[in-house]
Amino acid sequence: MKIIFTIQHPAHVHLFRNAIQKLKEDGHQVHVYARNKDIAIDLLEAYDIDHTVLAGDADRLSKLALVQAKYELRLAWEAWRIKPDVIVAMGEPAVAHVAKLVGARSLIFTDTEIGTLQNKLAFPLADRIYTPECYQGDIGPKQVRYPGYHELAYLHPDRFTPDPSVVEELEIDPDEKFVVLRLVAWNAAHDVGHGGFSDPKEVVDKLEATGARVLITAENGIADELDSYKIDIPPEKIHHVLYYADLFVGESATMATESAVLGTPAIFVSSTRRGYTDELEDKYGMVFTYSDNDRHVRGIEKAIELLQQPSTDRWEQRRDTILDEKIDTTNLILEQSTT
Numbered sequence: 001m002k003i004i005f006t007i008q009h010p011a012h013v014h015l016f017r018n019a020i021q022k023l024k025e026d027g028h029q030v031h032v033y034a035r036n037k038d039i040a041i042d043l044l045e046a047y048d049i050d051h052t053v054l055a056g057d058a059d060r061l062s063k064l065a066l067v068q069a070k071y072e073l074r075l076a077w078e079a080w081r082i083k084p085d086v087i088v089a090m091g092e093p094a095v096a097h098v099a100k101l102v103g104a105r106s107l108i109f110t111d112t113e114i115g116t117l118q119n120k121l122a123f124p125l126a127d128r129i130y131t132p133e134c135y136q137g138d139i140g141p142k143q144v145r146y147p148g149y150h151e152l153a154y155l156h157p158d159r160f161t162p163d164p165s166v167v168e169e170l171e172i173d174p175d176e177k178f179v180v181l182r183l184v185a186w187n188a189a190h191d192v193g194h195g196g197f198s199d200p201k202e203v204v205d206k207l208e209a210t211g212a213r214v215l216i217t218a219e220n221g222i223a224d225e226l227d228s229y230k231i232d233i234p235p236e237k238i239h240h241v242l243y244y245a246d247l248f249v250g251e252s253a254t255m256a257t258e259s260a261v262l263g264t265p266a267i268f269v270s271s272t273r274r275g276y277t278d279e280l281e282d283k284y285g286m287v288f289t290y291s292d293n294d295r296h297v298r299g300i301e302k303a304i305e306l307l308q309q310p311s312t313d314r315w316e317q318r319r320d321t322i323l324d325e326k327i328d329t330t331n332l333i334l335e336q337s338t339t
Contacts, residue, residue: 002084003337004095004104006075007034007051010235011254012090013043014154015109019333020049028338031082035071038219039235046236052078068094076101086337090150093121100125107336111150113137114272130336134279146332149276151257153329155239162262166240170215170231177307178213180242180259181229182250183222196251196269198296203249204229206300210307212246217255249303253277260286261326263319265306269299284318 003023005016023030032051034040044051055071072094079087079102089095091110099106108126110119113136123129123139131137133145154160172178183200197203200216204226207214216222216229217238231241239258242248248259248266253274256266260280268277268289280287288306290299 001086001338002029002031002082004031004033004079004082004084004087006087006089006092006095007032007040007044008037008071008090008092010038010040010043011150013040013047013049015090015150015329016088016153016333017043017047017049018154018159018330019337021047022330022334023337029082031078031084033075033078035067043235046234054078072097079104088333088337091115091118091122093118096122096125096127099127109150109333111135111274111276113275128336130332132276132279134275136275136278144336146327146329147325148327148329148332149257149261150329151254151261152326153333155258155261156328156330157323158328159330160239160262162243163237163240164244166233166237167244169233170241172213172244176213177211177246178215179207179247179249179303179307180245180255181207181214181216182248182252182255183216183218183220184251196271196295197299201225203296203300203303207249207303207307210304212307215241215245247303247306249299256280256287256289260284261319261322263315265315267299267303267306269295271295280322284322286315286318286322 005020007013020030032049033054034051035055036053037057054074055067075094076098079098083102084104086105086107087095087099088107096106105127107128108122109130111132126142128144129139129142130144132149133147204214214229215231216226217231242259242264243262245264248256248264251270253268256268256277259266266287268287271291273289273291277287277289281289288302
């Protein structure tokens, strides 16, 4: 079969990379097209995935429509040339539009309820829309709910083996408690008007006061006074750090979920919520979400509470429950893109 995957964000690389590799090994013709956003291209190169960049990133919302139009036109040209059977993407409107033009099936994966504009543009023409069972919305007869998370396409034990040498490179003592703190840029279309922590320096100070080491990963530059906390490792290695961390604290729903499915408890601080983080909190007790006006204070308080608790195997047990009840999402992508 001829299959196109499109990449608009670093998370899409992780979601599809194992499926892309397996489809190629099975003899399918796989074409990957991307937008140059954040570290998406770095990840494609790190995983040795052949790809073509169709457009750059929009550095401000006013340019987003122009970049999107350029991306869609170039994708349409490539699809007309290739004549694919299937086009696969995560929440990308261009895929649904282009697939109709060239007679291909469009498969849209999404887990983000707050991406309302993107969803309105993508859903009407999509052939099938795949969401986790916990997705908070009824999309209609095109929707296919599955028992999993995007993050289990690459962090399921069948796909991921933790490497302790990554943590050793950061010169972290095996007996030392450490926390990964994630700060986001808040410049995505669905992030407008939202936020997380009000004072990252206070977060670092109070986490450090528990005796834990704080490692920061951030989308944008951070204050000079926090620069020494920032970890400098290749982006494809961050999941090994999350696996060995004692706690994740941050503004990223994706990284909170990654931590949870790896067995690391997560504090998610954001004025927006997601169905998947809510489920990981309510059903599995692996994520603690703070989204109200007091989210900064309450998020810090919960982080301190967890760091001061004695070590047990409860997080590993909760992770085992997740893995017992959820699927390897890559298997779903493979099955649906070839049938």
